[in-house]
Amino acid sequence: MFPRPHVPARAHAVLPPWLSHALRTQRGPVPWSAVTRGALSAGPLLLAALLAGQLSLGVVAAIAAMLAGINDRPGSRRASVKRLGAPAFAGAAGLFVGTYGGDELGAVALTAVLTGLGLVAGGMSAIGPVASAAGTQLLVGAAVGAGMPLPEAGWARALAYLAGAGWLLALRLALPTPGALTGDFRFDGERDAVARVYDAVADLLDTVGTGRAVERRAALTAALDHAQDALTGPRLRRRAGSAAERRLHAQYAAALPLAEAATALAWTGEPLSERASVGPRRLADAVRRNTPTGPLPAPSRSAPALRALDDALLHAADAFDRGRGSDLHTRRRGAGDLLRTAFGAGGREYGLRVALSFGAAVAVAQVLYHSHWYGRHPHWYWLPATAVFLVKPDLGPLVSRVLSRVAGTVFGALLFAGFAAVLPRPEGLVALVAVCGALIPVATRHFAAQTAVATVLVLALVMVGGEPQASVSRIVETLLACAIVLIVGHLPMPAERGGQVRAQLAVAADAAHAYLAHVLGGSDDASATGGSGDASGPGGSGDASVPGGSDDRSVRWTLRREAYRTLSEARTAIALAAHELPALARHTQGTDEVAAVLERLVDTTTACAVHLDDTGRLTARHRDRLTELLGELAAGSARVGLPGPASSLSPATRENLSASG
Numbered sequence: 001m002f003p004r005p006h007v008p009a010r011a012h013a014v015l016p017p018w019l020s021h022a023l024r025t026q027r028g029p030v031p032w033s034a035v036t037r038g039a040l041s042a043g044p045l046l047l048a049a050l051l052a053g054q055l056s057l058g059v060v061a062a063i064a065a066m067l068a069g070i071n072d073r074p075g076s077r078r079a080s081v082k083r084l085g086a087p088a089f090a091g092a093a094g095l096f097v098g099t100y101g102g103d104e105l106g107a108v109a110l111t112a113v114l115t116g117l118g119l120v121a122g123g124m125s126a127i128g129p130v131a132s133a134a135g136t137q138l139l140v141g142a143a144v145g146a147g148m149p150l151p152e153a154g155w156a157r158a159l160a161y162l163a164g165a166g167w168l169l170a171l172r173l174a175l176p177t178p179g180a181l182t183g184d185f186r187f188d189g190e191r192d193a194v195a196r197v198y199d200a201v202a203d204l205l206d207t208v209g210t211g212r213a214v215e216r217r218a219a220l221t222a223a224l225d226h227a228q229d230a231l232t233g234p235r236l237r238r239r240a241g242s243a244a245e246r247r248l249h250a251q252y253a254a255a256l257p258l259a260e261a262a263t264a265l266a267w268t269g270e271p272l273s274e275r276a277s278v279g280p281r282r283l284a285d286a287v288r289r290n291t292p293t294g295p296l297p298a299p300s301r302s303a304p305a306l307r308a309l310d311d312a313l314l315h316a317a318d319a320f321d322r323g324r325g326s327d328l329h330t331r332r333r334g335a336g337d338l339l340r341t342a343f344g345a346g347g348r349e350y351g352l353r354v355a356l357s358f359g360a361a362v363a364v365a366q367v368l369y370h371s372h373w374y375g376r377h378p379h380w381y382w383l384p385a386t387a388v389f390l391v392k393p394d395l396g397p398l399v400s401r402v403l404s405r406v407a408g409t410v411f412g413a414l415l416f417a418g419f420a421a422v423l424p425r426p427e428g429l430v431a432l433v434a435v436c437g438a439l440i441p442v443a444t445r446h447f448a449a450q451t452a453v454a455t456v457l458v459l460a461l462v463m464v465g466g467e468p469q470a471s472v473s474r475i476v477e478t479l480l481a482c483a484i485v486l487i488v489g490h491l492p493m494p495a496e497r498g499g500q501v502r503a504q505l506a507v508a509a510d511a512a513h514a515y516l517a518h519v520l521g522g523s524d525d526a527s528a529t530g531g532s533g534d535a536s537g538p539g540g541s542g543d544a545s546v547p548g549g550s551d552d553r554s555v556r557w558t559l560r561r562e563a564y565r566t567l568s569e570a571r572t573a574i575a576l577a578a579h580e581l582p583a584l585a586r587h588t589q590g591t592d593e594v595a596a597v598l599e600r601l602v603d604t605t606t607a608c609a610v611h612l613d614d615t616g617r618l619t620a621r622h623r624d625r626l627t628e629l630l631g632e633l634a635a636g637s638a639r640v641g642l643p644g645p646a647s648s649l650s651p652a653t654r655e656n657l658s659a660s661g
Helices: 017-022 032-039 042-052 055-070 077-104 107-125 129-147 154-174 185-206 213-231 243-268 274-289 304-322 335-343 345-370 382-390 398-422 427-443 447-464 471-489 499-521 523-529 550-578 582-588 591-615 620-640 651-658
Strands: none
Touching: 017 398, 032 055, 032 154, 032 427, 042 055, 042 154, 042 427, 042 447, 055 077, 055 129, 055 154, 055 427, 055 447, 077 107, 077 129, 077 154, 077 185, 077 213, 107 129, 107 335, 107 345, 129 154, 129 345, 129 382, 185 213, 185 243, 185 274, 213 243, 213 550, 243 274, 243 304, 243 550, 243 591, 274 304, 304 591, 335 345, 345 382, 345 471, 345 499, 382 398, 382 471, 398 427, 398 447, 398 471, 427 447, 447 471, 499 550, 499 591, 499 620, 550 582, 550 591, 591 620
């Protein structure tokens, strides 16, 4: 079993969780490629529109490029098509609806329509990160369309929005990554992601038997998730079309048995020699350099998991040499699955909260507009657009977002007031937009910094478009949006609070159960065949006679990936909920303990799978540990209101679990 990490007394947080999260900043190297794209996006678009005499459309295109820049994260070019393209289409649709709604509807009807749009956007945000970004841009586009009067028709604005986001996406696809001099630069994101998987396997092997093994196993899951996302994405062909891409697919698939064996070794808790991690590190180097693997040192074969590691290394070397495309072991979700997520308990809670916050912000903005708060320039988009960014749970805990938004807006507005007083117009403001576009990839490390840069950029854009200096009014509107979202965030809801967290935890529990049921479902057959030891490696001669056969392994790795991925997503949601104010955090108390049990259950299931491949039967230690964890899971699930997966195990699986080793 994984050793429990030792936490010294001084490591306990002094600050309350909700405040410590607001002060936390991501670290890492400067993403120079994203900085370059940002500098070439909003500023040049605005300059081109200014020279062409289409200034208002240039403002819209620059806003779209800014929002696309916020979503421009590290990864493959193929994944960026979906990550940047889907939100752009949603934003264009929102801009179209908002423009015609603002032109044709009265204040009450417009508020009702935009509130309904908020309900849809909130529900779809529960599907995943890309859908959440699409929901955000849908509502921001609707707020800008309705609250930023421009002379162009709605369809022209929507096309300008798509052009702005499409320009940044074109830069993402066309420009090589600095330092990517190996192989086809189009796949440098995929190559780096796959190499990081082998590095993560080696890091886990180095920490086996120490308190850092749990942390390294979680890092391995994150690396596999990132690589899987990098290799999947929109494609015209069903399978990889080039030899370089097929080779990367094969290298990723070859890492799965290595990850499985490393997890099983970490579960045993017996330290390994330094030699064990040399092979995976050489494989990582071969992926980065796009070269053959060369000789790989064979680890000891004194235990089932070590034999599995040795077999996986041999399988990887063969896969690297042949370079044939392979299954990515991804479970595809159909339209029915997506709809169930959007309209499930988590989606309903998410959608209702977004709809109430967005609708209330639109209503208040309408009141201020009709009371002439905005003077001769009725640009009331800021308040509802701010509410959209504040009410998104996946962007961080509510109080952290509010504090960061206020700090970022105040700093950005005051900074822009100083720039506006000294910069020449419009050329100075265009240069300021270009500089802010370059800073966005760095500023995304903290919500306050991102808000400050976006505030300066947007205020510069609208001033170029003809709006007077409005720093003070934007600060007041931000404070109003914060108050609205805080009030709505603490209102009682028809459904149980913490529904999104429980929904994701239930999905993780179902995935863990499916993985366990599959592994244990073949135990009887394995015992009957008496499969043993060295014949059961990946692709070895024992594949047909034991449950570790190639077809069985393919299904098992898919289920294993789904179990760890959904568990990681649930862990993220639980961590964010735990950093809310106590009045909100109490609704998800105990879910972190259930997630920890699920994590140990999936780790133990992986160890069982490796042992079954080697010996064909489980030891008493494996069975006792599974029984203990299933009992803990049932008790913990009952405490937090989740169904216990042990009750749904098939009779054959329960018989395999209770049988003697």
